[in-house]
Amino acid sequence: MKQHSRQMQKPKEDKLINSIINVALIIIGIIVVYPLWIVLISSISDPAEISSGKVWILPKGINIEAYKILLENGDLWIGYRNSLLYTIFGTALQMLITTPAAFALAKKTLPGRRWLILFFLFTMYFSGGLIPTYFVVKDLGLVNTPWALILPGLVGPYNLVIARTYYENSIPEDMYEAARIDGAGTYRCFVQIALPLSVPVLAVMILNFALGHWNSYMNALVYISDDNIQTLQVFIKRITTQATTALESGAGNIDITELTDSIRKTQLLKYAVVVVSSIPMIMLYPFIQKHFVKGIMLGSVKE
Amino acid sequence: MTSHTINRNGNSKTLGKRILDHRDLYLLILPAFIITVIFKYVPLYGIQLAFKNMKLGQTITTAKWIGLDNFQRFFSTGAFSRTLVNTLMVGILNLLTFPLPIILALLLNNCEVKFIKKSVQTITYIPNLISVAVTMSIVILFCSNSTGFINILFKNLGIESIPFMSKDKFVRPMYIISGIWSATGYNAVIYLAALSSVNPELIDAAKIDGCSKLQRIWYVEVPKIAPTIAILLIMSMGSFFSASTEKMLMIQTDLNLGASEIIGTYTYKIGILKRQYGYSAAVDLFTNVVNFTMLILANFISKKVSDSSLF
Known part of the structure; x- marks a missing residue:
């Protein structure tokens, strides 16, 4: 009887937990999306409404001045173009070099495989550091060229390991064996069997690599001083921190109405920049998303 | 004749032969290997700078050793x-x-x-x-x-x-x-x-x-x-x-x-x-x-x- 009543209560208990889960997730979703929403609606609102604190749920006094200022800012567009080029070109090159290596390292019969994997893994955890790397890049004559942003990080050890694990776990050796009997060599096995079967992990790698290029600014800060080849993120940093330091180090409380026109413009520009610079990666995401869980799962299971 | 057959199918191949057999695979790793050597392992040589004082016009090799002075200073x-x-x-x-x-x-x-x-x-x-x-x-x-x-x-x-x-x-x-x-x-x-x-x-x-x-x-x-x-x-x-x-x-x-x-x-x-x-x-x-x-x-x-x- 007691047993029976417990059985009866169970669905009720689960129902409660289910509702707690749903409510928790909805709250988390709102908290995460809210900052982005604020930036988006502020970028299309009347600055006066923003500074009087009326823009917090919906845009007020629709106004595209922010985007007009953005269009006039030549530096930003140079940065935008450069970052797009570096991202596309850099990611393609990384894929071209990392994927074949991962495929080869997945072959258990390869002599010295363990050492080679260790050779790549080690670089993830120990590096020469900023200055020694800087000198290598400098001695190769790459400082102030786009190559300084592309070549040093060309082999992503983390993605190399993910891809290797994926090849090891998800493509049985028999498949290659069958192709080999048909006369296919190593390269044909790679291009015609391994590549088409590894789309999920390739998608994850592309997203990781592209994000790395699009988002990095430390390397650009260190290696690039010519504004014509500078990246978008460095321009964003400049815009954001410039005006802040001018403002913050002035005084604690400047009255909003006393803000100069240039500060007001910079403020608006910041909202628009956040929106416009986030678009490329957010656009890339839906193409990658469906492969995501599978790519990560098969890439991270240890043998 | 028999030993030859074993050699072709078994594990008794020499290491050199096995490496040669896998040359295609090594070639696939080679570009990644070279890039990693240049940009990750060559900088390790520059770590010696931590024990040196590098003046203008000097290189990593010609800079003067100063022992642990840099660390002491830090x-x-x-x-x-x-x-x-x-x-x-x-x-x-x-x-x-x-x-x-x-x-x-x-x-x-x-x-x-x-x-x-x-x-x-x-x-x-x-x-x-x-x-x-x-x-x-x-x-x-x-x-x-x-x-x-x-x-x-x-x-x-x-x-x-x-x-x-x-x-x-x-x-x-x-x-x-x-x-x-x-x-x-x-x-x-x-x-x-x-x-x-x-x-x-x-x-x-x-x-x-x-x-x-x-x-x-x-x-x-x-x-x-x-x-x-x-x-x-x-x-x-x-x-x-x-x-x-x-x-x-x-x-x-x-x-x-x-x-x-x-x-x-x-x-x-x-x-x-x-x-x-x-x-x-x-x-x-x-x-x-x-x-x-x-x-x-x-x-x-x-x-x-x-x-x-x-x-």
């Missing part, structure tokens, strides 16, 4: 304790956020409303797509002393405005909260992947045995992702000492240096901006060695305790 000035404490504090606080992605993944995995599950997963992943510079721009847009969203809100509510950007005590909260925002969704995907390999039969069996949902989460799902937790924990131990320089540089102002000057920003300033190469390399080497030691230690402990390890 340890004896206030810079050491200040940047060390700041770096460690950020690292420790960051480590404390470690359970959040696990909780999010468990919530998502146990959500039975598909619409909520899908949209929340997508929403929480989006911040990972947004760059550090832009994320910190958003932080500044929110926290700026006079034009920030929060302070405008405070003003309307009659609360006195808070100078977030110019006080030491706000640096860590800004850093950590923005970090939670950026990384939780991304890390949750890794746990979700691990959870998706839970055998559904196991869940059904637990149901029949009268396990409540909470019990199923705790006794079936959590043990399933334990190895993943261990590995991610090891990896974060290895970088526990290297708070993000990129992030800190964004929220650093002249007024909050007391908390925002971390080892990374310090190395960048003295090395790249002030060109004190030897000194900067020494500080870098110190961080690297500590990080590496931490990683080995965490890996060792994890191997002993839970059988999961990185290497």
Whole structure:
């Protein structure tokens, strides 16, 4: 009887937990999306409404001045173009070099495989550091060229390991064996069997690599001083921190109405920049998303 | 004749022959190998700068050895304790956020409303797509002393405005909260992947045995992702000492240096901006060695305790 009543209560208990889960997730979703929403609606609102604190749920006094200022800012567009080029070109090159290596390292019969994997893994955890790397890049004559942003990080050890694990776990050796009997060599096995079967992990790698290029600014800060080849993120940093330091180090409380026109413009520009610079990666995401869980799962299971 | 056949099929091939057999595969690795040697291993040679004083016109090799002077200088000035404490504090606080992605993944995995599950997963992943510079721009847009969203809100509510950007005590909260925002969704995907390999039969069996949902989460799902937790924990131990320089540089102002000057920003300033190469390399080497030691230690402990390890 007691047993029976417990059985009866169970669905009720689960129902409660289910509702707690749903409510928790909805709250988390709102908290995460809210900052982005604020930036988006502020970028299309009347600055006066923003500074009087009326823009917090919906845009007020629709106004595209922010985007007009953005269009006039030549530096930003140079940065935008450069970052797009570096991202596309850099990611393609990384894929071209990392994927074949991962495929080869997945072959258990390869002599010295363990050492080679260790050779790549080690670089993830120990590096020469900023200055020694800087000198290598400098001695190769790459400082102030786009190559300084592309070549040093060309082999992503983390993605190399993910891809290797994926090849090891998800493509049985028999498949290659069958192709080999048909006369296919190593390269044909790679291009015609391994590549088409590894789309999920390739998608994850592309997203990781592209994000790395699009988002990095430390390397650009260190290696690039010519504004014509500078990246978008460095321009964003400049815009954001410039005006802040001018403002913050002035005084604690400047009255909003006393803000100069240039500060007001910079403020608006910041909202628009956040929106416009986030678009490329957010656009890339839906193409990658469906492969995501599978790519990560098969890439991270240890043998 | 017989021995020849064995040689062709068995394992008794010489190493040289086996390497030759795999030359195609080595060729596929070669480009990655060369790039790694040039950009990751050649810089190791430059670590000697940490023990040298490099003057203008000198090279790494010709610079004068000065023993441990660079390290002594770092340890004896206030810079050491200040940047060390700041770096460690950020690292420790960051480590404390470690359970959040696990909780999010468990919530998502146990959500039975598909619409909520899908949209929340997508929403929480989006911040990972947004760059550090832009994320910190958003932080500044929110926290700026006079034009920030929060302070405008405070003003309307009659609360006195808070100078977030110019006080030491706000640096860590800004850093950590923005970090939670950026990384939780991304890390949750890794746990979700691990959870998706839970055998559904196991869940059904637990149901029949009268396990409540909470019990199923705790006794079936959590043990399933334990190895993943261990590995991610090891990896974060290895970088526990290297708070993000990129992030800190964004929220650093002249007024909050007391908390925002971390080892990374310090190395960048003295090395790249002030060109004190030897000194900067020494500080870098110190961080690297500590990080590496931490990683080995965490890996060792994890191997002993839970059988999961990185290497």
